[in-house]
Amino acid sequence: MKLIVAKNYEELSKTAADIIKEEVIKKPNIVLGLATGSTPVGTYKNLIKFHEEEGLDFSKIKTFNLDEYVGLDGKHPSSYRYFMDENLFSKINIKMENTYVPDGKASDLENYCKEYDRSIEEAGGIDVQVLGIGSNGHIAFNEPSESLSIGTFIASLKETTIKDNSRFFNSIEEVPTTAISMGIGSILKAKKIILLANGKNKAEVIQQLLDKNVVSTNLPVSLLLLHPDFTIIVDEAAYKK
Numbered sequence: 001m002k003l004i005v006a007k008n009y010e011e012l013s014k015t016a017a018d019i020i021k022e023e024v025i026k027k028p029n030i031v032l033g034l035a036t037g038s039t040p041v042g043t044y045k046n047l048i049k050f051h052e053e054e055g056l057d058f059s060k061i062k063t064f065n066l067d068e069y070v071g072l073d074g075k076h077p078s079s080y081r082y083f084m085d086e087n088l089f090s091k092i093n094i095k096m097e098n099t100y101v102p103d104g105k106a107s108d109l110e111n112y113c114k115e116y117d118r119s120i121e122e123a124g125g126i127d128v129q130v131l132g133i134g135s136n137g138h139i140a141f142n143e144p145s146e147s148l149s150i151g152t153f154i155a156s157l158k159e160t161t162i163k164d165n166s167r168f169f170n171s172i173e174e175v176p177t178t179a180i181s182m183g184i185g186s187i188l189k190a191k192k193i194i195l196l197a198n199g200k201n202k203a204e205v206i207q208q209l210l211d212k213n214v215v216s217t218n219l220p221v222s223l224l225l226l227h228p229d230f231t232i233i234v235d236e237a238a239y240k241k
């Protein structure tokens with residue numbers, strides 16, 4: 001595991017985007033795993049800037065998003081598809097058909113989850129996976145639990161997650177209680193993983209992750225410590241020692 005402590009959110013975002021830029025230049029048909037939430041927004045802004053100012057080319061890349069709320073279609077302003085279109089896809093030269101976000105309206109959800117993993121494999125697997133972290137240590141929607149799903153699955157959201165994510169909805173009642181989420185195995189199959197965490201709300205969970213030196217399904221993010229190419233980028237607020 002490699003730890004990078006950035007001064008602030010701006011530096012964190014620039015550092016993450018620089019790593020992704022380098023990988024895209026190295027492999028123009030790269031497969032990126034992408035995350036939603038407030039954390040990666042700055043990284044995406046930098047990627048848009050690289051595209052506009054330096055002509056960074058996304059025309060050959062494919063992306064797979066980690067998750068989507070069950071029941072929301074891509075036009076819903078709180079859906080992750082809408083978020084990705086708004087914050088990245090519509091502002092770079094990616095082909096929309098190369099952007100995969102789970103379909104929250106899929107009818108046969110169980111089968112759909114299997115198909116999602118199959119599509120990732122068919123694309124050659126994820127080269128670089130970008131991740132945020134929930135304040136309870138979840139990644140994607142792999143919530144702390146006795147056991148974790150290996151493949152893409154239907155996740156039940158914990159109360160803390162519903163509360164944390166309610167800021168993206170009009171009211172807490174509107175937050176869906178289930179989501180399609182890549183499993184911990186789907187995530188660990190990525191060749192390179194970059195985890196981003198900023199702000200004091202994440203300090204406690206980052207401290208747990210770094211201090212304990214154990215893996216536990218009750219702290220899903222800790223399983224990433226087993227990955228051979230895992231980089232954590234935090235800002236100073238999320239890294240209080």
Ligand code: GLP
Nearest residue numbers: 035037038039132133134140141
């Ligand atoms: C959601 C997403 C996660 C994300 C987390 C943190 O629960 N499913 O993938 O990492 O939110 O969000 P934020 O970056 O807004 O703190």
